[in-house]
Each structure stands twice: as C-alpha cells, then as structure tokens.
Amino acid sequence: MLSIKNLHVSVGDKPILKGINLEIKPGEIHAIMGPNGSGKSTLSHILSGKSGYTVTDGSATYQGKDLLDMAPEIRAREGVFLAFQYPVEIPGVSNVYLLKAALNSIRKHHGQSEVDAMDFLTLVKGKVRLLDMDEKFLYRAVNEGFSGGEKKRNEILQMAILEPKLCILDETDSGLDIDALKIVSEGVNSLRSPDRSFVMVTHYQRLLDYIKPDFVHVLAHGQIVKSGGPELALELEEKGYSWLEDAEASA
C-alpha cells in the first residue's frame, strides 16, 4: 500500500523529518506517536500533499506510484484521505454539496459516471445514521458553527462516503470528549477492511484503547526511534516519551 523510504523533509531551511522508513500493507493500522514537535503533523501533511514542505531526500511509494509527485487532488482521487486535525469552515457551502462534488470528482477520475441524486442521498443518509449524526448536519454549511466533536465526526463521515484506501488521521482525538471519541472510533472501526489501511497520528494512547493498532511507531526529532506492537503504546503511557528521547540522545 505505502512504502516510505529514507524520507527527509524540510520547512524552509529547517529539517523536520530526517529519514523516515515505514512499510504499510493493506488492512493494517499503524499508530504514529510522539511528543510535540517530533514531526507527526509534517508526516501527515507531506503524505496528503499540503504545500510549504520540501522533500530533500527519500521517497514515498503508494500503490506502486510516486506519491510525492502527485497533486493533492490526484492523491485524494487515488484514495489517500486526510482527516484534519483542524477541519476548516466553508461558509455558504452545504455539507451535502461538498460531499457530492468530492464523490463525483473521485468517480470521474476512475471513469465512473456521476452519482445519481437519489442514490447519493440514500448512501449519505445511511452513513449519517452509522455515525449517530443528525440529518440536519448535511444541510448546514461545512463545519460552520460546528463543535469540535461535530467537526471530527464530519471528517469521518466524509471518509465513510469517499471510501479511501489509505486513511491518515491527524490527531483525530484532540479536542474530543470521551463520548465523541467513542463515536468517532466506532466510525473508524466500521471502516476497517482488508484492503484499507490507516495511519493514526496521535499524542495520547487513549485513542488506541478504542482503535486497536497493529503497529505502534514512536517519532522523535524527525525519526522513528522505536517500533512495536500495541503494547508499546501502553509502555509509553506509563513512562512518557522522555526515556526514548533520552535513549536516542545517548545513542
């Protein structure tokens, strides 16, 4: 699915990622954990195509293609989805309009016809129920006046409808209370499938109580300093990040 090799990324002259290596196979869930400033958000941005970053070395190959060479909308249409840490508001544009425009652009990319209006509504309403959302949500402007929890749920709704292959969740748990966290996690779990992979970027282990990862990687100072199974997250919870950062410093 995704193969990252020796990836180096800078913002301006400042190196942020310093040689990331990561292999993600279909169906796997990888959690990327790390302290603030370790480069977690940079990793999710560079994979999804946000501007303002420079790749200085290394590669990222997605389904056999050079991911870093694609425009952001092409990555999206090829199945890369970023659930934003801070979803933006778009006044005057209804959720349902955005969803339909997005779905159709993806379908068009794959040579499919535009979705029929009735079929689309049936699809959307089904997903709305799945995420325990109010249908009124659909007709409100994108994220305008939404609470933090509603915005995150909205991201998962978009994911459910666009059915991406590689989902990158950027600090999806930040700003969520425990109830919202449960709903969002259930939404993500319902989307797990053998041909869909997830990269969860998170600071805290609590998200991993709800979405069980196959692998946990610890990012510090722009490098993956330790990888392991779910038990690594628990160890981090107990000891914090400092023992890994110190280990790295003394190495």
Add this chain to the structure above:
Amino acid sequence: MSASTQEINNLINQEYKQGFVTELETTTFLPGLDEDVISKLSKIKNEPEFMLEYRLKAFRHWQTMKSPEWAFVKFDPIDYQAISYYSAPKRKEDGPKSLDEIDPQVLEAYKKLGIPLDEQERLAGVAVDAVFDSVSVATTFKGKLKDAGVIFCPISEALRDHPELIKEYLGSVVSHTDNYFAALNAAVFTDGSFVYIPKGVRCPMELSTYFRINAANTGQFERTLIIADEGSHVSYLEGCTAPMRDENQLHAAVVELVAMKDAVIKYSTVQNWYPGDKNGLGGIYNFVTKRADCRGENSKVSWTQVETGSAITWKYPSCVLTGDNSVGEFYSVALTNNYQQADTGTKMIHIGKNTRSTIVSKGISAGKAQNTYRGLVKVLKSAENARNYTQCDSLLVGDQCGAHTFPYIEVKQPSAQVEHEATTSKISEDQLFFCQQRGLSAEDAVSMIVNGFCKEVFKELPMEFAVEAQALLGLSLEGSVG
C-alpha cells in the same frame, strides 16, 4: 509566492466568451457631440418635439458640469467628441415588424449569446427586449403582454406611442440635472426598455432586456423606465455583453423605477460587459444611474445585481422610500478580477414612516482588482420608525487585490434603527487544501467557495438566472488558481 497563491492567481485568468464582433451594415453617426448631433438623433428616432427640448435642456446643463472624481476608481479623461452617439444595424424605414425583417446576423449574434429571439425557442415565461448598440431590434411576447394590459416596448417606441406616460414619468426619479452621466444620458440616450404595468396587474411573465454593444467607438446610452401602477407586480432582468476591444467604451445608462401604492418591482441585473484584457487594456466603462422611487404606501422595490464585467463600474442602484411602509432592498455580488475597478453600492433614502431597507453586498476581488462598496443610508426627520439593516462582506482571492468599504449613515429621526455589519475574509490556503484533499481541483474549490459566499444574493435571483449567475462567477474566476 506560495504554491496555492500562485494557483489562485492563475484561476482568475480566463477568456471572455462574448467577445465576438458581428459584421454588419450600420448607420453610424460620425464621432462628435453638439446640439446638431442631438437634433439629428432626435430626428432619426422620429421623436416628438418635447423630447428634443428635453434633450437640449439636459445637454446645456451637462456642459456646465464636471466629471465626478469622488469615486475610488482611476481612468484617463474621456474625450466625448471622439465618441459616436448613434449606431444601428441598417434596416427598413419604419423598423422590423417581425423577426423575418431583422438582419440575420443580428439574430445570429443573440443566438450565440444564448438569447434566441424566436419565441418558440425562448425560455417559457420570459419576454425579451433586445437592444443592439443604439436601437431595440426585437421585443418578444408583445401580444401576450398586451392582453394582460402590460406595455413592454423599446423606449423610442413609447416616446411616440405613449407620450403622456413619458411626459409624466421620464426624469421624475433621475432628473436631467442629477449627475454628470445622468445629464449626458438625458441628452443623448438612444434606446432601452419601457414597461408600464397597469393597476392590479401581476405581470404574467418575467421581462428582460438584453443589451449588446457591437459597434466600435460608440457609446451606449440606454434609458429604462418602469412604472408599476397601484397594486401591480413585475420582475425584470437585464443582461449585458460587448466585444473585446483594446479601446475603452462608454456605457452610461439611466434606469428609473416608479412603484405606486402596494406595487412591487423586482429588478435583477447580470452585468457581463467586456472587462478588458488581463493587462487592463480595453473594456467597458459602466457609469450607470439606477434609482427607484417607492412613491406609494406599502410599495416595494428590490434590486439584485451580479456584476462581473466592465473595466470600471460606477453604479449605485438606489431606493427613495417616499411612501409610508415602503420597502427597499439591495442584494449585490460584485466581482472584480485583473485590473477591473468597481465602486458600487446603494443609497436608501427613508422619507416615509415605517420604511424599511435591507442591503446585502458581497464584493469579491481577485488579481490586481479594486472593489469598493459605497453606500448611503439616510433617514429623514419624517421617517418615523424607519429601519435599515446593512451587511457588507468582502472576499479577497490572492494577495494583490483590494477591498474597500465606505458606508455613509445619516439619521435625523431618533426612532430609527440602523444596523451595519461588515466582514472581510480571504480564501485561505487551508480551505483550498481541504477541498483539494477531498478530490476537488483548485478551480472547482475556488468556484465553490465563492458561490457559497454569494449564496444569500443568488437566492434572490429568478431561478433561470441564478444558474447563469453561478456559472458566470465560475468563468470569471477561472485562471485565478493554477
């Protein structure tokens, strides 16, 4: 410049699709303006004597006036002697009686613009008056309207056939001394639409005028007069286009609306005059005076405008709320791109008791354009319990354009309530990236965001034209991202 800003700038640049020229034989005056030219103009249009007097009076007054300089726009002085004041496709002596007699080239031009003049092909329920340079070439559905008692005809025809209405109402809202361009228009106006809706009649269809400038070195001076008598109701729409030329062309129109007791007039404009090229060469100077008098009690006038064209727009559709309980509304989207300049807004003059006005203005600037909202809300001593609500939003696309707001509020009546809200926002790179990350191209994303921004105004447009307006905004912004 970051990638996304570059993208925004490229999306704005796109071709003007109505820029073609129609080759035809025309009757065109030599450039120049004096009393002889005005007499000749009045004669060629076969006008009654009182019109020539009116024109000459206006011309003499105009000569004493100076071109206004207060607007936030810049242009070189206009040489009024270099303009031709009359140009019309050659035709038979007393004008075409039916479509068969209209020059097929003219028909073809309108067809190309998506305005077929053949009634069968026309959108059901919309009557069209087509003004080509200085003359009206066709008015559709005249018969059907006549059955309802509605008069819808070229104003030059109304001068001959309904002189009593013209004498009573022409210049009664915008006098020939009102301002520089209104005075010039009064002296040299050539054609435009005339509408009279009799008492108690609800006009059975939408009325529209389509203005087309074709000839070079001419000015278009159109005059529109709409009178809605007691209890009547009318919805009117105008559209405008012009060929692409390197020289600037002047369009100085006057529109007067009169709403009597309980009458309702809805006036919508989709203005797409040639805006000039992307270096700011050429384009139409759109200097227009539009004003409505809500003369009777409980009358209502609603202006909706979507302004995407013209090199310079200088335009303030206004309402004089004379009658008690009368209502004025102004909904506007003004988009400027490249080197376009717009200084537009409205005036709401509250005179009667319990008069109400609403202003919703959406300005969008892209490229190196300057977009100014200028509005006056004036509440006179007599206007007890007058209310106004103004909302004025600006959206910036890219980082080289400007948005300016000049609201003037004068209140002389203590019981009045006046509210003003204003916002300025920018299409952020985060919004663009978010949309792209959902699979939309940058162009589609900007178009979607801009349309969302304009939604409150678009919902005021008649259905058929709301779609057209949305498409137009998309086109006008194309190339501002890339």
